[in-house]
Amino acid sequence: MQWNSVGEFFVMGGYAFYVWGSFGACLLLMVAEPLLVRHRLSEVRKSLFRERIADELDLQQKS
Amino acid sequence: MNALLATVRRDLLLALRRKSEVLTAVFFFVIVTSLFPLGIGPEPVLLKKIAPGILWVAALLATLLGLPRLFAADHVDGTLEQMALSSSPLGLLVAGKILAHWLLCGLPLVLLAPVLGLQFDLDASALGILTLALLLGTPLLSLIGAIGAALTLGVRGGGVLLALLVLPLYIPALIFGAGAVEAHIAGLGAGGHLSLLAAMLALAVFFAPWATTAALRIALE
Amino acid sequence: MRQSIIQWFRFASPQSFYPLAGRMIPWFWAAAAVFGIAGLWLSFFVAPTDAQQGEGYRIIFVHVPASWMSMFIYLVMAFWAGLGLALNTRVSGMMAQALAPTGALMAALSLWTGALWGKPMWGAWWVWDARLTSELILFFLYLGFMALQAAIDDPRRADKAGAILALVGVINIPIIYFSVKWWNTLHQGSTINMNKAPSMAQTMLWGMLLMALCFWMYSIAVALMRVRAIILERERHTEWVKHAVE
Amino acid sequence: MLKVSGLACSRGERRLFADVGFSLAAGEWLHVQGENGAGKTSLMRLLVGLSPADAGDIRWRDEPTPSVEFRRDLIYLGHHAAVKEDLTPLENLRLAAALDGIALDERASLAALVRLGLRGREDLPVRVLSAGQKRRVLLARLLTRPAVLWVLDEAFNALDIAAVKLLGELIAEHLSAGGMAVLTSHQPLPVPGGKTLVL
Numbered sequence: 151m152q153w154n155s156v157g158e159f160f161v162m163g164g165y166a167f168y169v170w171g172s173f174g175a176c177l178l179l180m181v182a183e184p185l186l187v188r189h190r191l192s193e194v195r196k197s198l199f200r201e202r203i204a205d206e207l208d209l210q211q212k213s
Numbered sequence: 214m215n216a217l218l219a220t221v222r223r224d225l226l227l228a229l230r231r232k233s234e235v236l237t238a239v240f241f242f243v244i245v246t247s248l249f250p251l252g253i254g255p256e257p258v259l260l261k262k263i264a265p266g267i268l269w270v271a272a273l274l275a276t277l278l279g280l281p282r283l284f285a286a287d288h289v290d291g292t293l294e295q296m297a298l299s300s301s302p303l304g305l306l307v308a309g310k311i312l313a314h315w316l317l318c319g320l321p322l323v324l325l326a327p328v329l330g331l332q333f334d335l336d337a338s339a340l341g342i343l344t345l346a347l348l349l350g351t352p353l354l355s356l357i358g359a360i361g362a363a364l365t366l367g368v369r370g371g372g373v374l375l376a377l378l379v380l381p382l383y384i385p386a387l388i389f390g391a392g393a394v395e396a397h398i399a400g401l402g403a404g405g406h407l408s409l410l411a412a413m414l415a416l417a418v419f420f421a422p423w424a425t426t427a428a429l430r431i432a433l434e
Numbered sequence: 435m436r437q438s439i440i441q442w443f444r445f446a447s448p449q450s451f452y453p454l455a456g457r458m459i460p461w462f463w464a465a466a467a468v469f470g471i472a473g474l475w476l477s478f479f480v481a482p483t484d485a486q487q488g489e490g491y492r493i494i495f496v497h498v499p500a501s502w503m504s505m506f507i508y509l510v511m512a513f514w515a516g517l518g519l520a521l522n523t524r525v526s527g528m529m530a531q532a533l534a535p536t537g538a539l540m541a542a543l544s545l546w547t548g549a550l551w552g553k554p555m556w557g558a559w560w561v562w563d564a565r566l567t568s569e570l571i572l573f574f575l576y577l578g579f580m581a582l583q584a585a586i587d588d589p590r591r592a593d594k595a596g597a598i599l600a601l602v603g604v605i606n607i608p609i610i611y612f613s614v615k616w617w618n619t620l621h622q623g624s625t626i627n628m629n630k631a632p633s634m635a636q637t638m639l640w641g642m643l644l645m646a647l648c649f650w651m652y653s654i655a656v657a658l659m660r661v662r663a664i665i666l667e668r669e670r671h672t673e674w675v676k677h678a679v680e
Numbered sequence: 681m682l683k684v685s686g687l688a689c690s691r692g693e694r695r696l697f698a699d700v701g702f703s704l705a706a707g708e709w710l711h712v713q714g715e716n717g718a719g720k721t722s723l724m725r726l727l728v729g730l731s732p733a734d735a736g737d738i739r740w741r742d743e744p745t746p747s748v749e750f751r752r753d754l755i756y757l758g759h760h761a762a763v764k765e766d767l768t769p770l771e772n773l774r775l776a777a778a779l780d781g782i783a784l785d786e787r788a789s790l791a792a793l794v795r796l797g798l799r800g801r802e803d804l805p806v807r808v809l810s811a812g813q814k815r816r817v818l819l820a821r822l823l824t825r826p827a828v829l830w831v832l833d834e835a836f837n838a839l840d841i842a843a844v845k846l847l848g849e850l851i852a853e854h855l856s857a858g859g860m861a862v863l864t865s866h867q868p869l870p871v872p873g874g875k876t877l878v879l
């Protein structure tokens with residue numbers, strides 16, 4: 151373990167911007183991507199659900 | 214083989230009836246290469262250094278200019294459909310169309326390049342290497358471009374998409390083509406570059422018509 | 435053998451692949467988390483400070499895995515695309531389509547972290563280093579693939595056209611990489627090469643490996659999520675989809 | 681000689697038709713009927729092998745299609761003009777034959793054009809011809825290309841009364857010489873006999 155304090159860890163030997171910029175970007179995008187995909191999935195599900203309700207209403211109207 | 218030659222003759226005849234389309238690419242090549250010295254300044258040393266790159270990039274963009282029309286006209290009037298149903302293999306007809314495209318859009322550039330190279334103060338041997346590199350490289354551009362043209366046939370925003378698909382694939386040709394001239398000027402000898410260009414051309418002659426044919430069949434579905 | 439082929443074809447139908455993918459996703463997320471925590475711990479607390487590059491070198495723990503994944507995903511994508519073209523299975527094309535954005539993301543991350551590494555090490559955000567340049571071209575190839583698929587309305591045709599493009603790309607990637615490397619040595623632009631990270635210690639290698647495993651598991655998990663969305667979108671008019679969604 | 685069974689086709693998510701089957705022997709012809717959008721053109725394109733079928737089997741001389749032999753025996757004329765506007769009718773015929781690998785002499789191509797009433801227009805660019813005349817240039821290929829199976833999609837459109845009658849005669853001649861034809865059309869066709877398929 152080469153860090154003497156938490157502050158030193160965050161300073162990263164003067165490379166804080168570059169190191170945290172890299173890891174931060176990875177973290178940000180790798181959290182954002184699954185969220186976007188999940189949003190896409192739930193949008194499809196919602197529209198499929200709407201369609202099913204519409205189908206049921208259609209059937210009720212006919213009968 | 215007869216079918217291939219017949220396709221070449223047909224496309225050349227069609228181009229002859231519409232000269233403007235062929236001349237556009239040539240004019241583009243001439244004007245773009247002449248614009249660079251105006252933008253950069255007339256220093257002979259600098260111009261000589263950037264000449265191979267400029268001539269190659271201009272040649273690359275000039276061939277790209279003619280690509281969207283390679284199959285589009287035949288697609289719109291239905292003759293492409295007839296080609297796909299012809300008793301000759303579609304691959305041969307496609308190879309013929311690519312050859313015709315090179316004769317119309319590539320070969321004029323090869324012939325013009327030495328003249329334009331003079332503007333950049335290249336000496337005779339460098340001009341020879343430049344012409345040779347373009348002679349090997351421009352058919353490669355036509356072959357790779359044909360795949361892109363077939364893939365984007367009848368697609369929305371086809372022209373821009375074609376550039377996006379094809380330009381990254383043109384990079385090796387650009388590197389070795391311009392590199393050949395630079396290596397020659399630097400006294401390193403252009404043999405390696407030229408033989409690599411020839412190897413890539415051989416690979417493309419083998420694969421590109423096949424891939425283009427497959428893409429055309431998909432586009433016609 | 436015969437049995438396994440039949441099994442494979444069974445999973446090749448979107449209807450049976452959809453629930454299977456759903457069951458697999460949590461496991462890949464868990465694996466990604468485990469590898470990620472282990473990898474981060476190794477890269478920040480075990481790996482020693484580099485003598486030349488100080489703490490800045492720690493960027494390779496994300497830069498190298500992202501570069502690896504961006505290339506690997508293109509290969510996998512081309513594999514699925516080729517399979518779809520050869521066997522005409524529907525799931526293959528969907529897999530290829532689901533992988534492309536993740537591959538592009540990895541290429542983008544590789545470029546971004548490469549720039550952030552380059553600035554303190556070489557004093558420039560961008561150098562025309564062979565690796566960075568080929569990574570940029572790979573990024574363009576991903577963009578082209580996605581743009582082509584987005585531009586074609588009929589999904590079956592989009593799959594096939596994308597497949598041809600991916601296969602052409604996969605033949606070209608080694609040629610591009612080789613040519614860029616050749617170009618780089620001819621011009622002698624940058625002298626520092628990224629793959630010669632100074633005195634690669636054993637712990638560094640392990641950290642990179644663990645992070646790469648984390649990125650790999652992550653990519654699979656996200657691609658499976660996306661393929662589920664694509665399946666529902668494309669098969670929305672079939673009976674089973676109407677029943678699959680509550 | 682032509683045997684089609686269990687043919688199915690869908691456009692996007694919509695199923696156009698399923699389980700279409702028919703067979704044709706020498707001298708027979710099929711009239712494909714159906715409303716707009718019923719899938720007549722799609723059926724024609726499946727039949728000639730331009731697009732793949734969802735299911736089904738098409739056999740020509742007991743061999744699965746599309747084969748080289750099938751393409752040699754086939755002529756397909758669709759909605760498109762399929763002629764080059766910048767060329768003359770004569771050049772169009774000659775180039776189309778050359779692409780098929782057929783040697784076509786001047787006399788045969790002139791005879792075809794004369795038969796289709798294009799006398800005096802042989803050397804004009806197709807661009808200046810009327811829509812009906814362009815259609816006739818295309819139809820001249822029926823005479824210059826020796827095919828057994830004619831697949832004509834809406835071939836009677838844009839033709840005047842004389843041309844409709846002429847095309848009817850051409851088809852009848854072709855059939856009596858042992859040929860086969862598949863035609864789509866809304867209106868009754870001036871060709872005697874024939875099977876009917878309603879989509």
